[in-house]
Amino acid sequence: MATYKAAQFTSYGGPDKIVISDLPIPTADAPDSVLIKVHAASLNPIDWKRAEGQLKMLVKESFPLRTGYDVSGVVSSIGSGVTKFKVGDEVFGRIGQSEVGTVAEYVVSTEEKLALKPKSLTHVQAAGVPLTGLTAYQVLDKSGFASKPSRKIFIPAGAGGIGVMAIQLAKHLFNAETIATTVSEAKIDIVKDLGADVVVDYKKEDYTQVLKDYDMAIDTTGETKQQFAILKPGGTLYSIAALPNSExxxxxxxxxxxxxxxxxxxxxxxxxxxxxxxIDYHYLFMSPNGTQLAEIGNLADQGKLKVLVDSTFPFTLEGVREAFARQKQGRATGKVIIQVI
Ligand SMILES: NC(=O)c1ccc[n+]([C@@H]2O[C@H](COP(=O)([O-])OP(=O)(O)OC[C@H]3O[C@@H](n4cnc5c(N)ncnc54)[C@H](OP(=O)(O)O)[C@@H]3O)[C@@H](O)[C@H]2O)c1
Structure with missing residues (x-):
């Protein structure tokens, strides 16, 4: 039986619990499924948080646990009902909860979660887009930000995976008037280049004292309550880093x-x-969406969306463990990528 290599966690814990296993190559059995030969996968905080058991309240894990949500690769085979893609197409996507495991040589996804990879991006860059790009897109879209009468937005941690996408999408797709963000000193020019208008060095200044009368904030840091202070009465705050309610x-x-x-x-x-x-407050969990991802990809091909790659690691046991350690530090400028091919 033909096998492929996949990263798995053997139990709850850190990078030392990762192994690379040989598994039977999956097949695109379901009519809407697409088997992808993975070229690159990116990591997100959810990967190490799940592995460490931080999502125990929400999901019961079974081990060995596959890991990785973001992928860029080439279609290797398709189910009988797939219409959007053919074998050989370059695709990228944030795969579904039950399909997790992009840190591997192959992964299966349903077709509606995928989009054609933007031609202007390499696989390494494209792998860095789906989860963060879709999260930022969905917050801006669901909140109705583009049609608010005034559009001053605060996006903390502007140089992180989400921040990089949210600043650029707010500017180029959602009509932001003023974008404020927080970073440490070395990253100030990076976020200005992405489109931030007001940049606060969070290690030197208290942003709640500097920013006033914003229409919206996207809480990427969990400092949810502090961020209420910078909003206008009637302002909107979407958190992606606090806790969700039951609904x-x-x-x-x-x-x-x-x-x-x-x-x-x-x-x-x-x-x-x-x-x-x-304050109009919500928590949002992102969900995979190939149509929205294609829109984000178009922006990249129009030269309006940069992908910042913090670091790239090889698909070896040592490389994957180092990539997880880097992601967990929470200091990345853009995305941590595992290059499989
Ligand atoms: N709900 C959802 O669906 C969803 C989806 C995606 C992500 N998330 C969550 O959103 C959060 C952000 O994700 P991410 O991918 O952007 O993380 P990330 O890429 O790991 O963020 C790293 C960046 O955050 C900056 N940073 C850290 N603490 C900061 C602070 N107090 N103020 C300003 N900047 C700070 C770091 O800059 P310095 O080095 O300068 O400190 C670094 O550039 C995570 O908690 C993640 O779990 C939720």
Whole structure:
């Protein structure tokens, strides 16, 4: 039987729990499935958080646990009902929760989660786009940001995976008037180049004292309550880094009645604080979406979306472990990539 190599966690823990295993090559059995020969995968905080058990409240893991959500590669085979792609196409995507495992030589995805890879991006760059690009896109889209009467937005951690995408999408797709962000000193010019108008060095200044009357904020750091202070009354805050309530969690991880109640209790205070300050507060879990991803890819081909690659590691045991260690530091400028081919 033909086999392929895939990174897996043997138990909850850090990079030392990763192994590279030989598994039977999957097949594109379901009518809508696409088998991708992986060229590059990018890491996201969810990869190490899941492996360390930080999502235990939301998802029960079984081991060995495959890892990696973002992929860029070439279609190797397709299911009988696939119409958007053919064998040999270059594609990229954020694969589904039950398909996780892009840190591997092959991965299967359903076709609606994929898009053609932008021609102007290498596989290494393209792998850095889907999860972060779609998260930023979905927050900006769901909040109705583009049609707000005034559009001053605060996107903290502007040089992180999400920040890099959110600044550029806010500017080029969602009509932002003013974009403020936070970074440490060495990254100031990088985020200005992406389109940030106001940059606060978060290690030297308290952004809650500097920024005022913003229409919207995307909480990428978990400092949710502090960010209420910079918004206008009636302003909007979408967090992607706090805790979801039961309804928001159930959209992605069905948590059941008891855990749902726990989440509602844990998130009650924050929602109460938002209400009392007249802030329209939401938590958002991103979801894969090939149509939106194609739109983001077009922006890259128009020269309006840069992908920042923090570091690239080879698909070896040592390379994968080092990539996870780098991602977990939380200091990346853009994306941490594992180059498989
Ligand atoms: N809900 C969802 O669907 C969803 C989707 C994607 C991501 N997320 C979450 O969103 C968060 C951000 O993800 P990411 O991919 O952007 O992470 P990331 O790429 O690991 O972020 C690293 C960046 O954050 C900066 N940073 C760290 N602490 C900061 C602070 N206090 N203020 C300003 N900048 C700071 C670092 O800059 P310095 O080196 O200068 O400190 C670095 O450039 C994570 O918690 C992730 O789990 C949620």
């Amino acid at each position: 928001e969690a159930n959209a992605v991880f069905p948590v059941g009645f008891f855990m749902g109640k726990v989440l509602d209790v844990l998130t009650y205070k924050l929602r109460w604080a938002a209400n009392s300050k007249n």
